[in-house]
Amino acid sequence: MNSIRKQEGFEGQKAIVLPKKILEVCQHTAPVNALFITDVGFYPRAQYHYRERPSGISQNILIYCIEGKGWLEIPAGRFEVNPNHYLIIPANMAHKYGADEENPWTIYWMHFKGSQSIYFSSVLSKQAKSFVNYTIFLEERIRVFDSMYKNLEGGYSLDNLLYSSISFQYFLASLSFADKFTSGLHAEKDQVDVSITYMQDHLDKSLTLEQLAASVNLSVSHYSSIFRKKTGYSPIIYFNHLKIQRACQYLLFTTLRINEIALKLGIEDPYYFSRLFTKIMGVSPMEYRSKKE
The missing domain is CATH 2.60.120.280 (Regulatory protein AraC)
Structure with a gap:
């Protein structure tokens, strides 16, 4: 151990x-x-x-x-x-x-x-x-x-x-x-990159697909298409991945309760949050916290 x-x-x-x-x-x-x-x-x-x-x-x-x-x-x-x-x-x-x-x-x-x-x-x-x-x-x-x-x-x-x-x-x-060792290249952001940054800045919100598309001035259908083409995921699934990634940090580095973490991520139902976390990470939030190094 x-x-x-x-x-x-x-x-x-x-x-x-x-x-x-x-x-x-x-x-x-x-x-x-x-x-x-x-x-x-x-x-x-x-x-x-x-x-x-x-x-x-x-x-x-x-x-x-x-x-x-x-x-x-x-x-x-x-x-x-x-x-x-x-x-x-x-x-x-x-x-x-x-x-x-x-x-x-x-x-x-x-x-x-x-x-x-x-x-x-x-x-x-x-x-x-x-x-x-x-x-x-x-x-x-x-x-x-x-x-x-x-x-x-x-x-x-x-x-x-x-x-x-x-x-x-x-x-x-x-x-x-x-x-x-030589210097690397730094690419400019496209609309999907801008959208992901928007997601990261609004992890405490419950955003709809329509809101995400509007944030980069695209129609829902076109936004969903280019987002999935670049990332391999739908925008909402990707947004949920980012939320759970932030949840992992809360679990590792804070003593916040599960319902408090859920609220910080714009999720009012702690049971839904736990199910989402378990689906993505393969373990429950409590199991994840108990196994932290």
């Missing part, structure tokens, strides 16, 4: 845990299945942050420290983690890690899987010779992470999953091959 010294959240933290059904899509959809994120987040000055997993987990773990200090303990020994260090823990490897008590680390972290994840883990660990490594700080690396996170935060369309998979490879390259 995992040991946790920090139950409450860290101010400014953010995290996304992909639903079970979305992970199944990742596992069976090329080329996403080569490498994909299962969990991702950012913890600033994560005081008392600590994890202990005697049997490891099925995902590979990557932690990139930009400020403060921490440590990693694996069968190969104990290693100090300083600013601009990243640590890699291969899947199923026993481990402990935590923040320095006096100068806690600020970290970007990711759990990942995929048919090529062993290869990428090996590259990061220099063929299992070094599990903590130094890399130069690059602003573009942070922008890549933010873009990757923002796209996952924007929902689980195939486009977003593919973009995040490719961006993650780019992020890994920035760690292992910093001298070869």
Whole structure:
């Protein structure tokens, strides 16, 4: 069983845990299945942050420290983690890690899987010779992470999953091959992107299909068509995915009751909220909260 010294959240933290059904899509959809994120987040000055997993987990773990200090303990020994260090823990490897008590680390972290994840883990660990490594700080690396996170935060369309998979490879390259790292491209938003941003800004509302279409000045039929074509989902289902993603964060990082979380997401019926959450995440809200790391 995992040991946790920090139950409450860290101010400014953010995290996304992909639903079970979305992970199944990742596992069976090329080329996403080569490498994909299962969990991702950012913890600033994560005081008392600590994890202990005697049997490891099925995902590979990557932690990139930009400020403060921490440590990693694996069968190969104990290693100090300083600013601009990243640590890699291969899947199923026993481990402990935590923040320095006096100068806690600020970290970007990711759990990942995929048919090529062993290869990428090996590259990061220099063929299992070094599990903590130094890399130069690059602003573009942070922008890549933010873009990757923002796209996952924007929902689980195939486009977003593919973009995040490719961006993650780019992020890994920035760690292992910093001298070869180059700036990425930044695409302008189309009407579907604008609509998703509108959804994100109104997660506390119960919006109709007509309201969503009107927000980008399109007819309902045309809006629904282009939205489904780009994301693979209807607008309302996509909106619900975003609501449940936000619900996961409330469950992980707050002590709000289920009915309070439902209301924050514009859902007055807590029973409907629980059914929707269970349908999307595969577990009930209470089960999800009880299993948080």
